[in-house]
Each structure stands twice: as C-alpha cells, then as structure tokens.
Amino acid sequence: MRAIGIILAGGNSSRMRELSNKRAIAAMPVAGSYRGIDFVLSNMSNSHIQKVAVLTQYNSRSLNEHLSSSKWWDFGRKQGGLYVFNPTITADNGFWYRGTADAIAQNLTFLRNSHEPYVVIASGDGVYKLDYNKLLEYHIEKKADITIVTKTMESDEDCTRFGVVQTDEDGRITRFQEKPLVVASNLISTGVYVIRRRQLIEMIEKALEEDRTDFVKDVLVRYIDLKRIYSYEMTDYWSNIASVESYYKTNMDFLRKDIRDYFFKQYPDVYSKIDDLPPAKYNPGAVVKNSLVSSGCIINGVVENSVLFKEVYVGNNCTIKNSIILNDVHIGDNTYIENCIVESRDTIRANTTHIGENGEIKIVVEKNERYGF
Amino acid sequence: MIKKEMIAMLLAGGQGSRLGVLTSSIAKPAVAFGGKYRIIDFPLSNCINSGVDTVGVLTQYQPLRLNTHIGIGIPWDLDRNIGGVSILPPYEKSTNAEWYTGTANAIYQNLKYMEYYNPEYVLILGGDHIYKMDYEVMLDFHKSNKADITIATLPVPMEEASRFGVVITDENKRILEFEEKPPKPRSNLASMGIYIFTWKVLRQALIDLSEQPGCDFGKHIIPYCHGNGNRVFAYEYNGYWKDVGTLQSYWESNMELIDIVPEFNLYEEFWKIYTKSDVIPPQYIAEDAVIERCIIGEGTEIYGKVYNSVIGAGVTIGKGAVVRDSIIMKNTEIGENTTVNKAIIAENCVIGFECELGVGEEAPNVKFPKIYTDGLVTIGEDSVVPNNVKIGKNTAISGGTTLDDYPSGILKSGESIIKAGDLK
Numbered sequence: 001m002r003a004i005g006i007i008l009a010g011g012n013s014s015r016m017r018e019l020s021n022k023r024a025i026a027a028m029p030v031a032g033s034y035r036g037i038d039f040v041l042s043n044m045s046n047s048h049i050q051k052v053a054v055l056t057q058y059n060s061r062s063l064n065e066h067l068s069s070s071k072w073w074d075f076g077r078k079q080g081g082l083y084v085f086n087p088t089i090t091a092d093n094g095f096w097y098r099g100t101a102d103a104i105a106q107n108l109t110f111l112r113n114s115h116e117p118y119v120v121i122a123s124g125d126g127v128y129k130l131d132y133n134k135l136l137e138y139h140i141e142k143k144a145d146i147t148i149v150t151k152t153m154e155s156d157e158d159c160t161r162f163g164v165v166q167t168d169e170d171g172r173i174t175r176f177q178e179k180p181l182v183v184a185s186n187l188i189s190t191g192v193y194v195i196r197r198r199q200l201i202e203m204i205e206k207a208l209e210e211d212r213t214d215f216v217k218d219v220l221v222r223y224i225d226l227k228r229i230y231s232y233e234m235t236d237y238w239s240n241i242a243s244v245e246s247y248y249k250t251n252m253d254f255l256r257k258d259i260r261d262y263f264f265k266q267y268p269d270v271y272s273k274i275d276d277l278p279p280a281k282y283n284p285g286a287v288v289k290n291s292l293v294s295s296g297c298i299i300n301g302v303v304e305n306s307v308l309f310k311e312v313y314v315g316n317n318c319t320i321k322n323s324i325i326l327n328d329v330h331i332g333d334n335t336y337i338e339n340c341i342v343e344s345r346d347t348i349r350a351n352t353t354h355i356g357e358n359g360e361i362k363i364v365v366e367k368n369e370r371y372g373f
Numbered sequence: 374m375i376k377k378e379m380i381a382m383l384l385a386g387g388q389g390s391r392l393g394v395l396t397s398s399i400a401k402p403a404v405a406f407g408g409k410y411r412i413i414d415f416p417l418s419n420c421i422n423s424g425v426d427t428v429g430v431l432t433q434y435q436p437l438r439l440n441t442h443i444g445i446g447i448p449w450d451l452d453r454n455i456g457g458v459s460i461l462p463p464y465e466k467s468t469n470a471e472w473y474t475g476t477a478n479a480i481y482q483n484l485k486y487m488e489y490y491n492p493e494y495v496l497i498l499g500g501d502h503i504y505k506m507d508y509e510v511m512l513d514f515h516k517s518n519k520a521d522i523t524i525a526t527l528p529v530p531m532e533e534a535s536r537f538g539v540v541i542t543d544e545n546k547r548i549l550e551f552e553e554k555p556p557k558p559r560s561n562l563a564s565m566g567i568y569i570f571t572w573k574v575l576r577q578a579l580i581d582l583s584e585q586p587g588c589d590f591g592k593h594i595i596p597y598c599h600g601n602g603n604r605v606f607a608y609e610y611n612g613y614w615k616d617v618g619t620l621q622s623y624w625e626s627n628m629e630l631i632d633i634v635p636e637f638n639l640y641e642e643f644w645k646i647y648t649k650s651d652v653i654p655p656q657y658i659a660e661d662a663v664i665e666r667c668i669i670g671e672g673t674e675i676y677g678k679v680y681n682s683v684i685g686a687g688v689t690i691g692k693g694a695v696v697r698d699s700i701i702m703k704n705t706e707i708g709e710n711t712t713v714n715k716a717i718i719a720e721n722c723v724i725g726f727e728c729e730l731g732v733g734e735e736a737p738n739v740k741f742p743k744i745y746t747d748g749l750v751t752i753g754e755d756s757v758v759p760n761n762v763k764i765g766k767n768t769a770i771s772g773g774t775t776l777d778d779y780p781s782g783i784l785k786s787g788e789s790i791i792k793a794g795d796l797k
Contacts, residue, residue, distance in 0.1 A: 033655050270654075278640055279639075279668040279683075280669050281631070283666065284633070284666060291657075294671075
C-alpha cells in the first residue's frame with residue numbers, strides 16, 4: 001500500500017478509572033485473547049501497510065512488552081517494520097509528548113525519511129476491522145486533503161466524549177466539535193485519518209512553530225474551512241474502549257454470535273501475540289453459560305454471561321456473573337463476583353463477595369499475595 | 374568453524390499405520406494431540422527446553438502437514454542463525470536414489486548435515502511419544518559415564534516388560550545384554566527409543582553398516598556397537614511417557630489430560646509445550662451448553678453437551694448434540710442433536726444432524742481387527758458424515774460419505790467406509 005501508519009497509543013483517560021493505573025489504553029486486554037492495539041495493527045497489516053510507528057508515552061511498559069516482537073502482525077520484514085517511539089530527550093527537545101500533534105512533531109524524521117505518499121493515522125483503542133485501501137481510494141476520489149473515518153452512533157449513546165462532525169451532502173466536513181457539551185449530530189470521528197505525507201509534515205511544522213500541540217484542536221478544527229476535510233463513514237462494527245462503560249460493553253458484545261463471526265471467523269483475521277498456553281480445562285463443578293473462555297483457564301465453578309481472559313483460575317463453588325476477569329487471575333473457593341471487572345494478575349481471596357451495584361461496574365483490584373499452588 | 378555440542382535428529386518419517394485412518398494422509402508425528410498440539414510438539418519442545426537448538430527432522434511419509442506445521446521453527450524458537458530446525462526429506466544422489474529404508478539408514482543418508490554442525494554428541498529421537506524430558510540431564514549422565522551410547526529407559530511393571538525391548542545392566546547401569554520382547558524378562562528397564570551417541574562412534578557405525586539393508590538402530594547399530602565393546606549405558610527416566618502408537622493408547626493418553634490433576638500436566642509454568650497456533654480467539658460456551666471434565670481449544674463454540682472429552686480449536690458442537698469420551702480435532706463440526714460416544718474425529722470433518730456415533734453391540738472390525746478396537750469410532754480428516762445415520766462401534770470412516778454408503782442409514786459395528794487416503 002502507498003501509505004505508512006502512525007498509531008497514537010500514548011493516551012490515558014480518567015474514564016478508565018483504576019484500569020489505567022498500570023497500562024496504556026491500547027494495551028487493555030480485549031475479547032479474551034487480544035489487546036486493544038491488535039485491532040489497528042491487524043488492520044494495517046491486512047491493508048498491506050508495511051511500515052508502522054506506534055507513538056506511546058503513558059505507562060507504556062505493558063504495551064512495549066506486547067509489541068516486543070513485530071512478527072505476530074507480520075511486520076518483521078526487510079522492507080518497513082514496526083517502530084515504537086517513546087519520547088526521548090534530544091539536543092533540541094526535552095519535553096514529553098505534549099499532545100498528539102507534538103508526538104508526531106517529535107518524530108517528524110520518521111515522516112520525512114519515508115517515501116510513501118500517504119499516512120494513515122489511527123488510535124490504539126478502537127475495536128473494528130477496516131481496509132484502509134478503501135479509505136485511501138475514497139480520499140483520492142474526493143480529492144480530499146484529510147479524510148476522517150466516522151461512525152454514526154446509536155441515538156442513546158453519549159457522544160460527548162468524541163469528536164462530533166457535521167458534513168454537507170458530498171461528505172465534506174463542515175463542522176467539527178471536539179468533545180462538546182452539547183452534540184450537534186451523532187456522527188462521530190473514530191480517530192482514524194488519512195492524509196498526504198507532505199501535507200501532514202507541513203501542517204505539523206506549522207503547528208510546531210506556533211507551539212500548538214493537539215492534532216484535533218490545533219490542526220483539524222483550525223483547517224476545517226481552509227482544507228477539504230472529508231468524512232468516510234464506517235457502517236460495520238466500531239467501538240472505542242476508552243471508558244470503563246464502553247470497555248465493558250465492547251467485551252460483552254463478543255458474546256453475540258454476529259460479532260464473534262465478524263471478528264473471529266470472517267477473513268481477514270485479527271492477530272495477537274501468541275502466549276503458548278494450554279487449552280482451557282473444565283473440572284467437575286464447572287458450569288459455564290453464555291461466556292467466553294480463553295486458553296490456560298481452569299474452571300471449577302459457575303460462570304455466566306462473562307468473559308474470562310487467559311489463565312484465569314476459578315475455584316470450587318464460585319459464581320461469576322456478568323463480569324470480566326482479566327489475564328492470570330486466581331479466584332479462591334466460594335467467591336461470588338457480579339458486575340465486576342477484575343484487574344489482571346490479581347488473587348481474589350476465598351469466601352469473598354464482590355458486586356457492582358446500581359448498574360455501576362465495580363473494578364476489583366486486590367493486591368493479595370498468591371500462595372503456592 | 375561451526376561447533377554444536379549436541380544436535381538432535383528427529384525421526385518423523387513413519388506412517389504409524391496402527392493409527393488407521395488418522396494417518397491416512399498425514400504422518401504420525403503430525404497427528405493432533407491434547408486439544409491444541411501435534412505429537413511432534415513434545416520432542417521439539419523438549420529439545421529447545423533442554424538447550425538443543427539444532428534439530429534435523431527426517432520426513433518421508435506424507436510430509437505436507439508436518440512441513441507446514443514446522444515451517445522455519447518459529448513457535449519453538451528454532452529459527453536460528455546457526456542451527457535451528459531443518460527438514461530432511463530423502464533425496465536423489467548422483468549414484469542412486471533411495472527412500473529411507475530404516476531408522477539408521479535415514480540418519481546415515483544425512484551424514485553431511487551432522488558433519489556440518491561438527492557435534493560432540495548426537496541425540497536420536499522419535500516423533501511418536503508424549504513426554505517431557507530434559508535431554509541435558511541425560512547428556513550429563515552420558516558424559517559422566519564416558520559412554521559411547523546412552524539409551525533412555527523407563528522402568529515398567531515386570532508383568533508388562535515382555536511387551537518391550539528391555540536392557541539388562543550392571544550396578545553402574547552399563548548395559549550387558551538386550552532382550553527384544555522376552556517371554557521371561559530379566560529386567561524391567563524398557564528402551565524408549567531415545568539415544569545419545571558420541572558422534573565419532575555413531576559416524577563410524579553408520580559407515581560400517583551402510584550396506585546393511587533396512588539399517589535400524591535397535592536391530593543393527595546398537596547391537597553392532599555393543600559387540601564392538603563400546604560403552605553402552607542405560608539412563609533411567611522416571612516421568613510420564615506414553616507411546617501413542619495405537620488408537621487405544623492415543624485415546625487413553627488424551628483422556629488422561631482431563632483428570633483433575635493430570636499426571637502429565639500441561640499447566641506448569643516451566644517446561645512449556647510450544648506449538649504453531651493459528652487460532653487465537655477465545656472459546657464460546659452457549660447458554661444451554663453443559664461441559665463436564667473437558668479440555669477445549671481456542672475459538673471453539675459449544676452449544677451442546679460435552680462430557681469427558683478433548684476438543685480441539687475451532688470446533689463447533691451444535692445445539693442438542695451430546696459428546697462423550699471423545700476426541701474431536703481442529704475445525705470439525707458436530708451437527709445439532711447428534712450423539713457421539715467414544716469417538717476419535719480428526720480435523721476438518723463435518724458430522725451431520727441427528728446422527729448417532731458409537732452405538733449398538735460391539736463387534737470386531739472385519740477388515741482391520743487389530744487397528745479398530747475397544748469400541749472406538751475413528752473418523753479420518755476431511756470426512757463428511759451425512760445427517761440421520763447410525764454408526765456402530767469399532768468402525769472407521771474416511772472421506773466424504775453420503776447416505777448411499779450407509780445401508781438403511783446404518784454403519785454396523787465392525788464395518789469401515791474408506792473413501793479417501795491410502796487404502797490399507
């Protein structure tokens with residue numbers, strides 16, 4: 001493909017509550033066996049984008065660990081590859097990434113040294129499948145300067161945490177509200193853009209001169225009347241995991257057959273790092289209903305309407321309902337868990353109860369020692 | 374100059390004809406095992422876990438699945454700059470072209486491969502056993518005895534020793550005599566078919582016996598070296614080791630994995646077993662599903678009831694279906710309301726709706742009474758079973774069958790339908 005990829009994975013959100021204490025959102029485990037960033041990386045790989053830079057800053061240890069090898073997404077090639085750019089101190093810069101535009105500005109050399117004519121910019125927290133070739137075709141056909149991938153949200157969805165756009169009948173964006181208090185439409189930006197590489201370099205250089213640091217507020221919004229910014233509307237599944245509620249809902253969506261078939265069975269595949277875990281094991285006492293179970297799990301209790309990530313141990317006589325149990329959690333005997341997200345590598349003591357009440361999802365973070373077993 | 378202390382030669386060319394239709398189009402080491410693995414994953418993982426990073430895999434019978442599985446060895450970390458895994462098929466030479474005619478003959482034909490790595494020791498492995506073993510400990514034993522050959526042995530119950538090749542040793546574990554399937558065994562140390570040779574000794578023996586037709590380690594090389602006065606020792610291994618050469622033992626060792634704390638534990642953090650996994654998603658267990666004592670692979674969807682079974686990756690078990698005491702391999706579909714009792718169903722099969730597998734009185738298999746035993750239903754890969762049929766015990770099916778193949782919708786106990794693969 002005639003584009004390089006930039007993945008903005010630096011972010012943190014207070015909407016993630018305790019879940020972001022130990023990792024970047026892009027490293028959040030999703031749908032049992034994946035991480036948030038796997039979806040965009042797989043999309044890029046499947047669209048034959050060969051050169052991808054991941055810009056990361058906040059709590060990037062677990063993300064870096066996940067990206068320790070590029071082979072899982074087929075980026076381990078002589079041409080191109082997967083680059084992870086953390087902020088560094090250089091002769092002319094001593095800042096962290098002060099915003100998305102600044103993150104790109106600090107890595108302008110990567111853009112300058114590439115030869116591909118286009119850049120696909122995407123965030124690391126979207127769960128979707130998209131062929132960026134189709135996006136680029138549309139971009140060229142519309143003679144656009146920037147094309148933003150958009151999605152019409154359900155009318156009951158809270159759009160105030162997104163960028164909200166309005167378009168004319170041709171699809172050209174006429175208004176862009178960034179995280180508005182009152183939304184003008186329910187068409188939102190998914191944070192995926194395509195732009196000509198030289199155009200991007202020019203815009204970022206300009207922003208840098210004026211000490212502007214945010215790609216949306218300081219670039220997109222300001223250029224809305226000057227440049228041809230188009231909306232490419234996605235009709236298939238798209239979800240963003242950057243709040244506890246949407247993270248919970250996105251995972252629960254995978255209990256639906258149509259969603260599973262779309263992501264798990266329809267070509268192309270979503271890739272992830274392989275963990276070499278044994279198959280899941282169901283011992284006597286296991287009763288599992290309408291749930292996803294990942295490899296390495298050992299189940300001795302009741303699991304209903306839940307998502308178990310990898311290597312979860314469910315003790316005897318436990319009940320887990322409507323919950324998400326992240327990787328490598330050990331749940332002691334006689335435990336009751338309902339409406340919770342249990343943080344990874346946790347140990348839940350035997351005979352305890354954890355319930356998220358009043359429609360609220362409870363995040364369980366216990367730092368108990370795990371004794372030999 | 375390249376120098377490896379020990380390299381491994383893995384014999385993976387055998388057909389494994391006692392596994393019946395399971396190996397009609399793949400070699401035995403490529404047969405699926407334990408819901409996610411293939412048999413060859415065990416020796417390959419043992420190699421890398423033991424620090425042996427140069428492995429030659431000798432293939433001959435139906436190698437396609439094996440070749441695509443091993444690739445360049447990435448899953449086992451055997452993609453190396455120097456060494457790593459190499460697939461060694463038989464090849465044409467300027468003077469002659471011959472198949473591998475025996476285990477030692479296969480190794481002899483790859484003398485150049487071994488010479489290239491200039492090893493001190495060569496480890497000879499088979500591709501048909503399930504076990505975890507540290508070959509480095511065995512090598513230490515070999516070195517401390519200044520041995521020329523070390524044979525890994527397993528203590529078996531005395532009453533069963535007559536089924537094995539046993540070795541008789543002195544108090545220092547030096548082997549004095551060999552007995553092949555002795556009626557009255559004098560020892561219970563059975564050979565596991567795993568050998569460490571001091572390279573010079575192996576090389577000389579292979580050259581000396583190069584004219585021996587069907588040259589075999591157990592029959593020719595080891596007796597020859599022993600006769601020459603080489604120091605041959607027995608290394609005693611005391612862990613789980615299972616030969617999966619027959620359908621019965623293959624079924625049993627799969628079933629042992631579902632014990633609450635299995636003797637062969639795949640869930641230990643150290644000594645991981647690696648495999649090429651191309652299915653990543655989690656498995657889905659539906660509202661009406663029942664699962665008791667099972668292990669289940671990635672991406673599988675279960676809508677029916679499954680008891681005491683080993684289910685591979687990407688399997689679908691339809692609503693109302695009941696599966697008991699069975700092994701179901703990758704990407705196979707079991708139709709709605711079908712019952713499956715004590716069956717081994719290989720990869721990519723489609724079993725129709727409302728079928729009954731493994732029903733009726735037991736009767737010995739007519740054509741292959743020694744292969745299809747113990748009441749098992751065995752279905753080879755890519756087979757199709759139409760809706761509404763009954764299949765008896767000790768039966769075998771291979772290939773796409775239609776209702777016409779089942780007189781009045783029944784395959785009686787002891788019958789076989791072989792429509793694909795090498796006819797046997």
